Structures are given as C-alpha cells and as structure tokens.
Amino acid sequence: MTKKATTMAENTLPSVAKPPDRNGEVKPSIYMDNHATTPVDPRVLEEMLPYFSEKFGNAASHSHSFGWVAEEAVETARRRTAKLIGARPEEIVFTSGATESDNLAIKGVAEMYRGKGNHIITAVSEHRGVLDTCRRLEKQGFRITYLPVGKDGLIDLAELCSMIGRGTILVTIMAANNETGVLQPIEEIGRLCRERGVLFHSDATQAVGKMPIHVRSHSLDLLSISAHKLYGPKGVGALFVGHTDAPVEIAPIIDGGGHERGMRSGTLNVPGIVGLGKACALAGEEMPQESCRLAGLRNRLRDKILSRLEGVSINGSMEHRLPGNLNLSFAAIEGESLLMGIPEIALSSGAACNATSPEPSYVLRALGIGDDLAQSSIRFGLGRFNTEAEVDYVAGRVIETVARMRQLSAT
Numbered sequence: 001m002t003k004k005a006t007t008m009a010e011n012t013l014p015s016v017a018k019p020p021d022r023n024g025e026v027k028p029s030i031y032m033d034n035h036a037t038t039p040v041d042p043r044v045l046e047e048m049l050p051y052f053s054e055k056f057g058n059a060a061s062h063s064h065s066f067g068w069v070a071e072e073a074v075e076t077a078r079r080r081t082a083k084l085i086g087a088r089p090e091e092i093v094f095t096s097g098a099t100e101s102d103n104l105a106i107k108g109v110a111e112m113y114r115g116k117g118n119h120i121i122t123a124v125s126e127h128r129g130v131l132d133t134c135r136r137l138e139k140q141g142f143r144i145t146y147l148p149v150g151k152d153g154l155i156d157l158a159e160l161c162s163m164i165g166r167g168t169i170l171v172t173i174m175a176a177n178n179e180t181g182v183l184q185p186i187e188e189i190g191r192l193c194r195e196r197g198v199l200f201h202s203d204a205t206q207a208v209g210k211m212p213i214h215v216r217s218h219s220l221d222l223l224s225i226s227a228h229k230l231y232g233p234k235g236v237g238a239l240f241v242g243h244t245d246a247p248v249e250i251a252p253i254i255d256g257g258g259h260e261r262g263m264r265s266g267t268l269n270v271p272g273i274v275g276l277g278k279a280c281a282l283a284g285e286e287m288p289q290e291s292c293r294l295a296g297l298r299n300r301l302r303d304k305i306l307s308r309l310e311g312v313s314i315n316g317s318m319e320h321r322l323p324g325n326l327n328l329s330f331a332a333i334e335g336e337s338l339l340m341g342i343p344e345i346a347l348s349s350g351a352a353c354n355a356t357s358p359e360p361s362y363v364l365r366a367l368g369i370g371d372d373l374a375q376s377s378i379r380f381g382l383g384r385f386n387t388e389a390e391v392d393y394v395a396g397r398v399i400e401t402v403a404r405m406r407q408l409s410a411t
C-alpha cells in the first residue's frame with residue numbers, strides 16, 4: 001500500500017506545510033470525490049497498455065492468434081470479475097458501464113417476463129440509471145413502486161414485503177448509495193425476493209470492491225458493476241446475470257453480432273475489460289486492509305470537523321455506510337460557496353451535478369432533509385490514494401472556511 005501511495009502522492013499530495021498556491025485559477029490538488037469516479041490505478045493501466053498496441057486483436061476473431069490472445073485476456077478478466085462477487089465466469093456480461101448494466105437488467109427483465117407481470121419495485125434514492133429506466137418503463141405500461149427511505153436512508157423491509165404482489169417481476173435496490181454511502185440490507189432483500197419468487201437486481205456500483213459482495217449468499221439474480229468506480233477505466237462495466245437452477249433471462253437492448261451470449265452485441269472493449277479484470281483482482285486482494293484504512297481516515301475526518309464546528313449534521317446512517325463515505329450538512333452555509341472557498345480540494349456538494357439548476361439532491365430530500373440543509377451538504381469520498389495528511393489538510397480547510405463564512409454572514 002505504501003508503494004502505490006507514493007506513486008500517486010508525488011503529484012497529488014500538497015504538503016501540509018506548503019499549502020497550494022491560491023492565486024488566480026486554482027487546480028484541485030487533493031482529490032476526495034471518489035464516488036464520482038476514481039483514478040485508474042497505475043497497476044491497472046500497465047496491464048491494459050499492450051491491448052492498445054501489439055495485442056490489438058478482436059476477441060471474436062477465431063482464425064488467428066491476434067484473436068486468441070484477446071479472447072484469452074477477456075476470459076481472464078471475466079474470471080477475475082466473477083471471483084470478486086462470488087459468481088461464475090459465464091454469469092458475467094461485459095457492458096459499457098453501470099448505466100448500461102442497469103438498463104440491460106431492468107429493461108431486459110421487463111421485456112422477458114412481461115407475460116408474468118408488469119410490476120417493478122425500486123426505491124426513491126436509487127441512481128438515475130435505475131430511476132430513469134423505471135420511468136421509461138412506466139410510460140410503456142409497467143407499474144413501478146418507488147419505496148421511500150427513512151431518515152437513515154434505509155428502506156423498510158416490511159414495506160418492501162407488503163408491496164410484492166402477484167404481478168411483481170423485479171425488485172431493484174442498490175447496494176450502496178452514491179451520495180450518502182448508505183448500505184441497503186441486500187442480504188435480507190435477496191432472501192425475501194427468493195422466498196417470493198421475484199428477481200432481485202442490485203446496482204452495486206459503489207459497493208463492489210469496497211465491501212464483500214457475494215451473489216449467492218445475497219441471493220442476487222442481477223448486479224451492476226462499473227470499472228471506473230474501482231480504479232479501473234471509464235466506459236466499461238459488467239452485469240452479473242445469475243444462473244442457479246435456471247438462467248435469469250434478459251432480452252438484449254443492443255442487437256448485433258451476438259457477443260456475450262447474445263445479451264450484449266458489439267466488439268468487446270478488450271483493453272477496458274482487461275482493466276476491469278485487473279481492478280477487480282486488486283480490489284479483492286486489498287479489501288480487508290483497505291476498508292479498515294478508509295474507515296479510519298473517514299472517522300478521523302468526521303471527528304475533526306465535528307469537534308471544531310457547531311451545526312454540522314451527518315446525512316444518512318453512520319452504521320450502515322461505505323467506509324470511504326462521509327456526507328455532512330453545515331447549517332447556514334451553502335455547499336457550493338463552501339466548495340468555492342476551498343478550490344484546491346475536489347469535493348462534491350449536495351446540489352445535483354446539473355450545472356444549470358442547483359437543485360438540492362433528491363437523495364437527501366428523500367431522507368427528509370429540508371432544502372436548506374440539503375443545499376448545505378458536502379460529500380467527502382475517500383479513496384485508495386488519499387492519505388492521512390490529506391485528511392488533516394481537508395479538515396483544517398473546511399473548519400477554517402466554514403467558520404469564516406459564518407462570521408462574515410453574522411456581521
């Protein structure tokens with residue numbers, strides 16, 4: 001861990017003794033927005049590079065070694081991806097990312113099981129990849145139940161249970177929320193769905209590689225993964241499509257050459273898939289130590305800020321939360337303005353990432369947080385390359401900036 005920390009730290013860590021130059025345009029030099037995306041781990045990049053150059057073959061070319069080399073690399077990546085979630089290689093379908101995986105899972109089940117029913121259950125705090133897909137299906141005559149979440153961000157299992165009816169074909173609930181880091185009880189949800197004979201999909205984009213996910217013990221039928229949230233490249237992901245007694249059947253949304261067993265046509269993104277595989281292998285190896293390290297850093301950040309500032313609230317359950325996530329609201333402070341006061345730190349505010357309308361986050365609103373506090377929220381997303389020195393620097397800058405902003409508005 002020290003080795004990679006130094007590789008990245010060389011260009012990203014501003015020494016605490018020498019604060020970044022704050023004249024003129026400031027480039028963020030501390031990256032703490034790892035729920036939006038993560039940097040590609042240098043070890044992942046290294047493994048990908050040959051597949052852009054000498055090993056450029058098409059994995060579907062069966063008549064020469066260029067194709068065989070590419071195909072072998074894809075199958076290695078498939079095994080590695082499957083292993084991280086306790087699946088079998090043949091249950092992995094490579095896609096362009098989690099948005100596509102969510103679309104494929106939900107639309108694919110909707111089309112395939114329409115004869116059985118037209119009801120799908122999800123939750124209000126899901127990612128847009130799930131919510132907007134459900135909205136589209138609604139226009140096509142499907143009935144969608146959007147479960148509410150409590151102040152802690154969790155769905156109510158009894159409520160989920162009561163919503164499952166004869167026409168219910170799918171429950172789609174995320175494993176970890178991308179804003180609050182809140183973990184849904186996917187094991188219990190899976191058990192419930194299995195008992196009631198309903199398929200269970202989980203958008204596990206934020207959870208995979210950060211916490212143990214096991215598709216069998218969590219009774220998952222479908223699960224979405226994205227490489228760029230776990231130190232792999234952008235534009236590649238996977239959908240787990242379970243095959244226990246019978247295969248889960250999904251209709252493709254992209255038709256063509258019949259790649260990925262007909263579920264996702266199109267020439268495979270070999271370098272990207274190699275990167276996803278390597279990222280999964282690394283995440284699996286390092287997860288136990290890394291999740292402890294991240295939880296330690298996250299708690300350090302929280303304790304420093306809470307001990308020095310009044311009027312700070314934690315959004316969502318602290319107990320059921322990803323180790324690297326902290327989502328705070330600072331009373332009487334606008335999140336966007338706070339971020340402008342600390343331009344050398346890359347963080348995200350609770351206003352939707354939609355530049356034209358600074359709407360408060362629908363995820364925070366779903367927790368019953370008022371617009372004011374939702375507007376005053378900041379998401380800290382700690383990742384593999386963050387260090388304790390960075391945490392201390394960020395805590396110091398947040399404390400000092402919030403205190404100054406409050407003083408200014410009081411006078």
Ligand SMILES: *Cc1c(COP(=O)(O)O)cnc(C)c1O
Nearest residue numbers: 097098099127129178205206226
């Ligand atoms: C980032 C994210 C997605 C989208 O993944 P892409 O690979 O960028 O399409 C979907 N769901 C969640 C929970 C995410 O955090």
